[in-house]
Amino acid sequence: MVATKTKVALVTTPLLEKVAHHPLFPPLGLAYMAAVLDQNGFEVKIFDCPVCEFDHDRLKTELDAYQPTIIGIGSMTPTIASALKSARVAKEACPDAAVIMGGPHATFADTEILSSEKAVDIIVRGEGEETLLEIAQQAPNLQKLGGIKGISFRKDNQIIQTETRPFIQDLDALPRPAFKFLPMEKYNITGRKLMPIISSRGCPFQCPFCVASQMFGPRFRARSPKSVLNEMEWLRDEYGAEGIAFQDDTLTFDKKRATDICDGIIERKIKMHWGCGTRADVVTKEVLAKMSKAHCDETMFGVESGCQRMRDILKKNVSTEQIENAIKWSKEAGIFVTVSVVLGYPGETKESLQETLDFVRRVEPDDVWLCHATPYPGTCLRELVKSNGWKMSENWELYNTMNPVFEDPTLPSKEIATMRKNFYDKFYSPRYIMRQASKGYLKGNLYSKIMTRTAANYMLWRAKARL
Ligand code: B12
Ligand code: SF4
Numbered sequence: 192m193v194a195t196k197t198k199v200a201l202v203t204t205p206l207l208e209k210v211a212h213h214p215l216f217p218p219l220g221l222a223y224m225a226a227v228l229d230q231n232g233f234e235v236k237i238f239d240c241p242v243c244e245f246d247h248d249r250l251k252t253e254l255d256a257y258q259p260t261i262i263g264i265g266s267m268t269p270t271i272a273s274a275l276k277s278a279r280v281a282k283e284a285c286p287d288a289a290v291i292m293g294g295p296h297a298t299f300a301d302t303e304i305l306s307s308e309k310a311v312d313i314i315v316r317g318e319g320e321e322t323l324l325e326i327a328q329q330a331p332n333l334q335k336l337g338g339i340k341g342i343s344f345r346k347d348n349q350i351i352q353t354e355t356r357p358f359i360q361d362l363d364a365l366p367r368p369a370f371k372f373l374p375m376e377k378y379n380i381t382g383r384k385l386m387p388i389i390s391s392r393g394c395p396f397q398c399p400f401c402v403a404s405q406m407f408g409p410r411f412r413a414r415s416p417k418s419v420l421n422e423m424e425w426l427r428d429e430y431g432a433e434g435i436a437f438q439d440d441t442l443t444f445d446k447k448r449a450t451d452i453c454d455g456i457i458e459r460k461i462k463m464h465w466g467c468g469t470r471a472d473v474v475t476k477e478v479l480a481k482m483s484k485a486h487c488d489e490t491m492f493g494v495e496s497g498c499q500r501m502r503d504i505l506k507k508n509v510s511t512e513q514i515e516n517a518i519k520w521s522k523e524a525g526i527f528v529t530v531s532v533v534l535g536y537p538g539e540t541k542e543s544l545q546e547t548l549d550f551v552r553r554v555e556p557d558d559v560w561l562c563h564a565t566p567y568p569g570t571c572l573r574e575l576v577k578s579n580g581w582k583m584s585e586n587w588e589l590y591n592t593m594n595p596v597f598e599d600p601t602l603p604s605k606e607i608a609t610m611r612k613n614f615y616d617k618f619y620s621p622r623y624i625m626r627q628a629s630k631g632y633l634k635g636n637l638y639s640k641i642m643t644r645t646a647a648n649y650m651l652w653r654a655k656a657r658l
Pocket of ligand 2 (some may be wrong): 470
């Protein structure tokens with residue numbers, strides 16, 4: 192008799208219409224967990240509802256037909272309402288299955304979710320690969336959950352949080368993300384196949400508004416350049432990837448390793464455009480020039496503020512000179528520069544906000560993310576807003592950094608939102624479109640091409656809104 196494999200379904204929850212979203216990328220976290228389960232003899236299906244355009248009814252039909260033993264659902268803060276609805280339809284379709292939730296929102300809102308949502312049986316906190324595997328190995332009789340590190344669950348009307356799981360030390364030992372379970376032909380960003388790679392996890396900087404450093408820990412854990420280069424070639428050969436989006440928090444934290452990856456790209460003639468995020472204090476002119484030679488088209492710097500006093504409050508130990516140099520060197524190297532700033536963090540004044548916007552205008556990046564300070568569960572910012580007793584929205588759908596979600600009595604959120612909007616109205620100008628179009632279409636920078644369209648759409652949307 193052939194033993195039947197335990198079935199695991201992994202779900203990216205359907206997008207709710209009114210929740211803003213970015214271009215759709217293959218869900219790397221689910222693909223990593225799928226790879227580990229697959230390697231250990233489990234049968235896996237991934238339902239990436241946004242890209243498949245599944246709503247909750249369709250998800251229910253799919254789960255009903257599949258009848259898995261375990262259903263794992265990912266969670267981000269703005270989509271948590273949809274994730275909880277997915278849990279409910281999962282329980283209706285498969286009443287005997289264990290419904291498990293993981294990801295950055297569930298990790299830090301575990302007790303709230305387990306106390307209010309009976310459809311969720313277990314929450315996996317932090318990295319999921321080892322934890323989900325251990326749960327699957329116990330299924331279907333999940334009687335010894337107390338022995339599994341990094342989970343929260345209900346028992347006798349109590350919520351049990353097991354010991355925190357240590358972070359995975361040898362990232363090279365993980366199998367490659369199992370993209371074979373995803374409809375890879377559907378992921379296109381303005382017609383180009385851009386694929387994600389994460390070459391390191393963890394961040395030693397611990398900025399008080401950031402979830403990533405809490406999720407993946409304070410130590411920079413890096414994969415070897417060889418394994419990263421092999422994965423780039425694999426994505427190109429297996430899936431036709433034309434570009435790579437590095438999902439690392441700080442790709443160049445170890446400059447020597449970043450340089451080795453670039454040297455490898457050049458030596459192996461891997462001709463793919465790529466982009467990454469990093470900090471201005473961990474790049475040099477030489478590293479940026481090398482990155483450009485290795486086809487880096489875009490880099491995003493977490494600048495956070497143009498005001499030194501605010502950068503001190505934000506524990507961003509980076510000087511104005513370092514930021515200006517990083518932007519200048521990137522531009523000289525022909526790299527598209529995005530800067531990300533946080534608006535309205537406690538301590539912000541109208542003057543510091545203006546200083547930031549003036550600073551951004553002066554350094555003229557190719558793009559700018561003006562993010563409202565957002566108190567995600569798990570951040571020091573959330574604790575600060577709570578301890579100040581300030582009004583804070585519990586509507587998670589608004590937690591996308593494009594809306595103010597708390598009220599600092601000294602700086603009305605409406606004022607921040609207006610200054611933000613006015614900035615963008617001027618930034619995405621016809622001159623901007625011309626500049627990006629010339630870089631994109633004449634010099635071939637992929638991100639400039641994308642931004643030409645984005646800015647043109649923004650101007651069109653603004654013109655229509657005024658009619
Ligand atoms: C890529 C990315 C995106 C992509 C998502 C693509 C995708 N399909 O995954 C896009 C561009 C869409 C995106 C959008 C947003 N993002 Co984003 N994003 C990231 C980023 C840079 C990398 C994610 C990643 O691939 N990580 C690597 C994998 C291995 O980790 P993972 O996905 O977290 O999965 C692991 C664990 O979380 C866990 N896990 C995850 N799901 C599940 C499910 C189960 C069942 C289990 C058991 C475990 C589990 O196990 C996985 C493996 O270890 C992270 C930063 C980071 N370092 O993670 C931010 C991050 C996740 N994003 C964040 C934010 C704030 C956003 C936005 C709200 C706002 C914005 N300005 O971008 C929007 C919201 C989108 C939405 N509609 O909800 C925050 C999360 C905050 C929160 N509480 O939700 C992060 C942590 C960044 C940060 N520094 O704060 N993002
Ligand atoms: S914002 Fe960037 S540098 Fe700061 S803790 Fe998060 S990942 Fe690290």
